[in-house]
Amino acid sequence: MSKKNAFYAQSGGVTAVINASACGVIQTARKHKDKIGKVYAGRNGIMGALTEELIDTSKESASSIAGLRFTPSGAFGSCRFKLKSLETNKREYERLIEVFKAHNIGYFFYNGGGDSADTCFKVSQLSKALAYPVQAIHIPKTVDNDLPLTDCCPGFGSVAKYVALSALEASFDVRSMAKTSTKVFVLEVMGRHAGWIAAAGGLLEDQGIPVVILFPEIEFNQIKFLARVDQLVKTYGYCTVVVSEGCHYPDGKFLAEQGSRDAFGHAQLGGAAPIVANMIKQALGYKFHWAVADYLQRAARHIASKTDVEQAYTLGSKAVELAIKGYNAVMPTIERISDVPYKYKIGIAPLSKIANIERFMPRNFISKDGFGITSRCKRYLYPLIQGEDYPQFKNGLPVYVTLKNELVSKKLPDFELDSR
């Protein structure tokens, strides 16, 4: 049997460390040249496989690939594009197989969150359904930290570190200004349905900062919220609010919905912070400032968590090892052994139990009043934000890698993607 090539692609919202996983995949594959041929990266995720836009990563120098470990975003382009079911769109699956055959691809590594795990699972079933032998391994990635069966998801530790750090710095600022000016600072963070990112703001409590967290898991109660803010400002002179973009009223309506929806049909959120800030101003009269971190939080490689970077790299590397061992339809996971000292091992979970399942904050991670986190949650969070892993700087700015991204020559006729 001839040596098979590998396909690797990045999917969904990118993170500060998804390229560290790519680095793990490519460096590990290069170490096993007897087993794996080339690694072809999909230009813009799975779409690159369908359109036969395959980036030949063997054209990239060892130092460029090593630089991926320090570079945020998706170096090969990502996509928001979900494969439909085999029954609905068999044409796309057949095309995938044509492309895999044409380029002798036997390994499929997909680096993404819940929606992407679904795509990866569908591909993993191609062997059975369409009699083409391919091993599909999912590499977890999501700042939302909402994949099941893994203790945490690469990308999350870094965004948690960014949020805790940024909220800490801004809280020092508002504390300085509170006497005659701003008394409440509101920071909006990501987290459509799960409040993991917002939870990181709760770590500020340990620094003596009065902080209120608004989770998507807790229905928004305006009266209780305003009372809590007022109490903190009266006690400390100021307070910080960390609001999740997914925070919503009991009827499900988000505090701020911009109206547009992404390709997966999810509402595009943003703007909860100004709404919360104005609510406080109107009810309590406190001067406010607000920030919306948006992409800054998930792209902040300069202050990535070292733990997170290492796990991202390791899971990418492990995915290749699993493929070599013959695994299919699985995802390497983080299994926590202990909080202090932090110890973990790499586990293996079946994709059938991961795709399309969201893991929310457990209720016992959220304080009774719903506005903070418990010590249990803190024990969970602290290990994930440990360590710094600074990129090199040149001319005052970080040295991030932009790859050549040379495409392999096409062997097949063009393929029209269905609009989604």
Add this chain to the structure above:
Amino acid sequence: MSKKNAFYAQSGGVTAVINASACGVIQTARKHKDKIGKVYAGRNGIMGALTEELIDTSKESASSIAGLRFTPSGAFGSCRFKLKSLETNKREYERLIEVFKAHNIGYFFYNGGGDSADTCFKVSQLSKALAYPVQAIHIPKTVDNDLPLTDCCPGFGSVAKYVALSALEASFDVRSMAKTSTKVFVLEVMGRHAGWIAAAGGLLEDQGIPVVILFPEIEFNQIKFLARVDQLVKTYGYCTVVVSEGCHYPDGKFLAEQGSRDAFGHAQLGGAAPIVANMIKQALGYKFHWAVADYLQRAARHIASKTDVEQAYTLGSKAVELAIKGYNAVMPTIERISDVPYKYKIGIAPLSKIANIERFMPRNFISKDGFGITSRCKRYLYPLIQGEDYPQFKNGLPVYVTLKNELVSKKLPDFELDSR
């Protein structure tokens, strides 16, 4: 003549490095105990002098004071509070003198921007006007970089570094997502009247990032702006917009005005980013993301510019030396000698020529089309963002100092501040 004590206070919006100036003042004064007695810090700026809330910095350990160099915000509290003229409110000036006399204060160090330079200048005239001998030295501080007679202002280099870095990271992100999702990222930054902070976004051009800058100095022209964004997206597939909060229409109306005003009567801005983003969506149909950095940008000590930290420290230190030499009504400044290699020396400027004067971006720093910066501007900016000066981290978060801030016993009756 008995040895005089010093008064030091922080004023206006705080920065990532104003405490580095405080560190410079206190450490230098401690080295000159033969000339300067204690350093009393005003709790909440000049208000602390009026209310006789004087923090005894001699109660702080050497390591706490050293820690100030790495701590963002104003460690003693700041204020937005401007002294009126001697004619309008003689009562406050007389009170200042009472407090200075009661605590044997002969040196007045005020750390702030243009409004604060005005307060400092008024205090410097007390010797003449009310026959109380006090030497007032202003220490420049403003992220807005808008003080005249100094090449740059401490606080600016760090916010410029933060903005360039954050915009770079977010641009990598949107570049990854552009194929199927976000095509335009909009970052709103500070700068009410001067576009120095927004200009830092222009450095991204050197990293191959398509970027559009919206300056307060250039009247907003929606048609030209949309055409430029469209052209860049069509060429590169994506683009980044950095919009100054002070960006406004030809009639002076800000893109976004929240309605409320601060204690100096300035409009409180914020929210230009969502307005610009929605404008793009409506006219061009491009999916967007937007961020408002707000306090995060000026509090981001974790990624402060080393050059900026050093200058902030040096100017604080120099202010004390000037006082010892007998100077009054002056501000130490940065005088640039060369761009490459970057060389500067410390100059001295008279406060009479600084107070209430704003320095805008020179037109030849802004590109002809008004949407970018010139190579001249880049040569100006690069030296100011050079170097990193990381704080220590513990448990995943930076170690920032909170002082004891013990007050000196009051010797005078209470004083009611006029409402402002």
